Amino acid sequence: MTKIKNLADLRELKDKLQSKTKLRDKSESPDQLVQIKVAMATCCIASGSRETMNYIVDELDKRNIDAVVTQTGCMGYCYAEPTVEVIVPGKEPIVFGYVDAKRADEIIEKYIKGGMLVEGIIPVNYKKIDQ
Amino acid sequence: MKDISYHILDIARNSLNAGANLIEISITEHNDTGELILQIRDNGYGMTEDMLKRITDPFFTTSSTKKVGLGLPLLKQNAELTGGCLRIESERNRGTLVTALFHQFHIDMIPEGDLAMTFRSLISSNPESDFLYRHRADEGEFILDTAEIRRELEGISLNAREVLDYITDYIRENLKALKIKEM
Numbered sequence: 001m002t003k004i005k006n007l008a009d010l011r012e013l014k015d016k017l018q019s020k021t022k023l024r025d026k027s028e029s030p031d032q033l034v035q036i037k038v039a040m041a042t043c044c045i046a047s048g049s050r051e052t053m054n055y056i057v058d059e060l061d062k063r064n065i066d067a068v069v070t071q072t073g074c075m076g077y078c079y080a081e082p083t084v085e086v087i088v089p090g091k092e093p094i095v096f097g098y099v100d101a102k103r104a105d106e107i108i109e110k111y112i113k114g115g116m117l118v119e120g121i122i123p124v125n126y127k128k129i130d131q
Numbered sequence: 132m133k134d135i136s137y138h139i140l141d142i143a144r145n146s147l148n149a150g151a152n153l154i155e156i157s158i159t160e161h162n163d164t165g166e167l168i169l170q171i172r173d174n175g176y177g178m179t180e181d182m183l184k185r186i187t188d189p190f191f192t193t194s195s196t197k198k199v200g201l202g203l204p205l206l207k208q209n210a211e212l213t214g215g216c217l218r219i220e221s222e223r224n225r226g227t228l229v230t231a232l233f234h235q236f237h238i239d240m241i242p243e244g245d246l247a248m249t250f251r252s253l254i255s256s257n258p259e260s261d262f263l264y265r266h267r268a269d270e271g272e273f274i275l276d277t278a279e280i281r282r283e284l285e286g287i288s289l290n291a292r293e294v295l296d297y298i299t300d301y302i303r304e305n306l307k308a309l310k311i312k313e314m
């Protein structure tokens with residue numbers, strides 16, 4: 001039987017992380033950060049929003065973009081799941097539909113980094129159902 | 132929902148929406164009988180008796196908000212398809228306990244799915260909440276306790292990618308040690 005892993009090596013991880021300067025507290029200036037909300041209601045989950053979200057979190061980190069990624073409820077565009085709302089500081093929120101890994105990559109590279117519009121924008125004046 | 136990991140994410144999202152900041156998730160598997168028991172307990176607002184009665188009705192959703200929808204009826208259906216069942220206990224302002232029993236040998240049993248990915252996404256978007264995940268099987272058991280990790284890391288946010296990677300590996304390796312097939 002393989003040995004069950006315990007949390008013993010957490011200390012090591014902590015030391016490693018503390019020496020990294022990039023770990024600023026993200027809550028200090030949240031309005032300066034890119035905010036991304038991934039709809040994560042029942043049918044969103046069934047259509048792949050978990051994978052989309054994990055992909056976005058990883059890619060933002062790899063590409064050194066400071067952002068806050070959260071989960072939210074149904075945004076009302078169930079036909080275009082998985083849906084993602086992106087708020088770049090100083091700009092209007094934009095909702096993107098059918099966000100798989102490929103589209104998420106475009107959103108990060110072209111819209112967030114490059115400021116260009118990309119396909120998949122849901123043209124809306126929406127009200128949030130959640131909250 | 133095509134596997135248990137998605138159900139867990141879905142039910143835990145209900146809990147978070149109900150104000151919970153501690154969610155305990157346990158999976159217990161018995162190899163001999165094939166029983167798998169999934170329990171999700173939270174410390175959220177809970178439900179009234181009236182809500183409880185109607186909660187597994189697919190056409191019911193808490194009127195003012197749209198927060199609890201299809202999730203529980205789907206879990207009930209998937210459990211019942213294997214000859215299992217679903218039970219929900221709840222107390223107003225104390226929390227809710229959802230228990231689903233599955234029979235793994237049944238042809239309609241759904242896979243467990245990518246449990247590590249479910250916890251990764253929950254923790255990365257709710258780094259302030261605590262998740263206590265316990266998985267028991269004949270081979271042994273393991274626990275993932277974010278409160279413990281938080282204490283050890285002293286102020287480092289749980290949604291730093293290195294921490295998420297650590298947690299993902301921790302779950303994956305332990306599931307392997309327990310000989311649990313994820314997909």
Ligand code: FES
Nearest residue numbers: 041044074075078
């Ligand atoms: S349920 Fe997924 S966007 Fe509406």
